Amino acid sequence: MTEQRPTSSRDWSPEARQEFYRRRRGRNWALLAALIALCGLLYAVSVVKLYHAGQMW
Amino acid sequence: MSDTILRTSASAAPEQALLDQSILGATAGDWLALLKPRVLYLVVYSGAAGLLVAPGGINPVLGFTAVLCIAMAAGAAGAINMWYDRDIDAVMRRTSRRPIPAGRIAPEGALAYGVALSALSVLLMWLSTNLLAAMLLAGSIAFYVFIYTMWLKRRTPQNIVIGGAAGAFPPLIGWAAVTGHVALLPVVLFAIIFFWTPPHFWALSLFASGDYANAGVPMLPVVAGQKATRLAVMRYTLWLVPLSLLPYVLHLTGPVYGASAMVLGLMFVWHAWRVLRDRQDEAGNSLTRDAPAKAAFKFSILYLFLMFGALVVDHLI
Numbered sequence: 455m456t457e458q459r460p461t462s463s464r465d466w467s468p469e470a471r472q473e474f475y476r477r478r479r480g481r482n483w484a485l486l487a488a489l490i491a492l493c494g495l496l497y498a499v500s501v502v503k504l505y506h507a508g509q510m511w
Numbered sequence: 512m513s514d515t516i517l518r519t520s521a522s523a524a525p526e527q528a529l530l531d532q533s534i535l536g537a538t539a540g541d542w543l544a545l546l547k548p549r550v551l552y553l554v555v556y557s558g559a560a561g562l563l564v565a566p567g568g569i570n571p572v573l574g575f576t577a578v579l580c581i582a583m584a585a586g587a588a589g590a591i592n593m594w595y596d597r598d599i600d601a602v603m604r605r606t607s608r609r610p611i612p613a614g615r616i617a618p619e620g621a622l623a624y625g626v627a628l629s630a631l632s633v634l635l636m637w638l639s640t641n642l643l644a645a646m647l648l649a650g651s652i653a654f655y656v657f658i659y660t661m662w663l664k665r666r667t668p669q670n671i672v673i674g675g676a677a678g679a680f681p682p683l684i685g686w687a688a689v690t691g692h693v694a695l696l697p698v699v700l701f702a703i704i705f706f707w708t709p710p711h712f713w714a715l716s717l718f719a720s721g722d723y724a725n726a727g728v729p730m731l732p733v734v735a736g737q738k739a740t741r742l743a744v745m746r747y748t749l750w751l752v753p754l755s756l757l758p759y760v761l762h763l764t765g766p767v768y769g770a771s772a773m774v775l776g777l778m779f780v781w782h783a784w785r786v787l788r789d790r791q792d793e794a795g796n797s798l799t800r801d802a803p804a805k806a807a808f809k810f811s812i813l814y815l816f817l818m819f820g821a822l823v824v825d826h827l828i
Contacts (some may be wrong), residue, residue: 458573470535477536484539495576499639 546586561685590625651680675708737795771821
């Protein structure tokens with residue numbers, strides 16, 4: 455007899471649900487880190503550009 | 512791991528395994544893997560070298576941003592390449608575990624990711640350095656995606672010869688980011704990577720030709736045979752050596768680079784010679800499990816690292 459396979463989230467075992475949450479949490483943290491890094495980089499680039507622009511005047 | 516979690520049996524059909532992976536979703540590491548991080552080292556390294564040897568210097572923040580943009584663009588082009596090549600990646604043993612063929616990332620997601628990162632890298636390069644560097648960066652992405660991936664890769668055994676130009680852009684971009692123009696030295700550096708690419712990839716294809724044949728990719732060993740590939744490795748290595756000495760001969764670099772280029776070039780020729788003279792059967796297939804080709808492939812990576820390292824050292828002293 456073949457085992458019933460999960461096809462939607464309602465059929466998930468607790469372990470599968472936990473694994474799904476773990477992966478989603480990992481993706482969200484990575485995205486947050488990337489966004490913060492991008493903001494920091496844009497801020498630093500702006501400061502440097504403005505400093506150089508200020509030196510020309 | 513997810514197979515057990517979702518209670519799939521060992522005899523589960525591949526389609527079911529794919530479904531399981533797509534239900535659980537990708538990890539952050541899968542999205543990182545789409546950028547082909549192992550390829551990025553050389554790209555970042557050669558781009559940073561171009562940036563460091565350019566006259567005039569650049570603010571460290573802007574220099575870091577420029578190198579980051581080069582890495583981001585190369586990764587984005589890699590993600591689009593994985594989207595386009597997902598059918599052949601699934602067939603090849605070396606690539607079958609990549610996130611798309613393994614079902615962990617949807618193809619359209621990978622494409623959107625690659626396009627968004629491409630646009631971001633070009634825009635950020637323009638904002639932080641200049642338009643020329645941004646245009647060269649956009650050109651390198653377009654060349655890799657449209658010329659190499661979509662046009663050449665599946666059509667001609669010369670795919671990596673012409674397509675190699677995409678990987679040769681970084682020193683040119685690094686230089687342009689600092690100076691706002693292109694000069695002779697970065698063009699020669701471009702040519703060095705261009706001529707380095709065929710022996711590097713053909714050495715790899717000598718011991719991975721079965722994979723390429725299964726996928727229907729017309730790499731040189733698949734189309735012309737092993738003997739012709741061994742000769743081609745030697746031919747391109749012999750062209751590479753005098754070309755690599757050009758910066759010294761033209762007084763664009765000093766003796767540290769000149770001596771390094773000579774010694775490393777001779778070592779590369781020796782590796783190519785070993786590939787050519789490897790013990791082989793009538794068809795040119797290796798009887799030594801392609802040990803010389805594997806050694807030549809590894810050395811080719813070291814060669815480029817040391818060459819560009821010598822270039823930077825020469826510039827700094």
